[in-house]
Amino acid sequence: MIGKLNHVGVATPSIDESVAMYRDLLGATSITDKWVMPEQGVWVCFVNLPNSQIELIEPYGDKSPITAFLEKNPKGGQHHVCFEVEDIIEARDAMKAKGATVLGEPRIGAHGTPVIFVHPKNMGGVLVELMETPKGDHH
Numbered sequence: 001m002i003g004k005l006n007h008v009g010v011a012t013p014s015i016d017e018s019v020a021m022y023r024d025l026l027g028a029t030s031i032t033d034k035w036v037m038p039e040q041g042v043w044v045c046f047v048n049l050p051n052s053q054i055e056l057i058e059p060y061g062d063k064s065p066i067t068a069f070l071e072k073n074p075k076g077g078q079h080h081v082c083f084e085v086e087d088i089i090e091a092r093d094a095m096k097a098k099g100a101t102v103l104g105e106p107r108i109g110a111h112g113t114p115v116i117f118v119h120p121k122n123m124g125g126v127l128v129e130l131m132e133t134p135k136g137d138h139h
């Protein structure tokens with residue numbers, strides 16, 4: 001069912017400092033501006049790679065879903081992996097039918113298409129985001 005690896009989510013206490021690190025240490029040359037997604041409780045920006053993206057996320061607001069993660073990992077760290085799926089409702093129903101815990105209902109993600117999250121307890125400790133492939137990107 002899963003398609004392309006779309007991005008790896010990296011939580012950080014400071015997107016600005018992480019951007020400088022990816023640029024200065026790793027030589028990343030294509031990095032978007034950051035923007036806020038209040039409904040997701042995060043600031044976000046993307047480091048564009050030839051075959052994928054690193055999604056830098058910083059908490060926004062007092063109910064951010066990444067606050068507890070950053071309390072446990074104050075310097076930040078790898079937070080989730082995101083795979084593309086063709087149909088988010090089909091994916092959600094398949095996850096539920098297989099007994100996985102889907103966190104919340106589909107919401108519009110950073111690429112403008114709906115996303116869901118599958119609890120890390122179902123995936124060997126890895127938080128998985130499933131994202132509907134943007135229209136026009138289907139192969």
Ligand SMILES: CC[C@@H](C(=O)O)C(=O)SCCNC(=O)CCNC(=O)[C@H](O)C(C)(C)COP(=O)(O)OP(=O)(O)OC[C@H]1O[C@@H](n2cnc3c(N)ncnc32)[C@H](O)[C@@H]1OP(=O)(O)O
Binds near residue numbers: 037040103
């Ligand atoms: C930018 C928008 C969007 C996109 O389009 O790409 C995004 O990516 S937004 C990304 C941020 N949003 C989310 O993560 C939403 C879904 N996440 C959640 O609902 C919560 O983060 C969570 C997964 C339920 C965890 O919440 P938390 O408050 O940390 O709960 P617990 O403290 O009870 O943790 C339970 C358990 O899970 C472990 N854990 C927590 N986070 C992770 C993680 N990222 N990866 C692996 N494991 C994680 C946590 O350590 C606990 O383990 P135990 O102590 O062993 O029980």
Ligand SMILES: [Co+2]
Binds near residue numbers: 007055080082129
């Ligand atoms: Co993400």
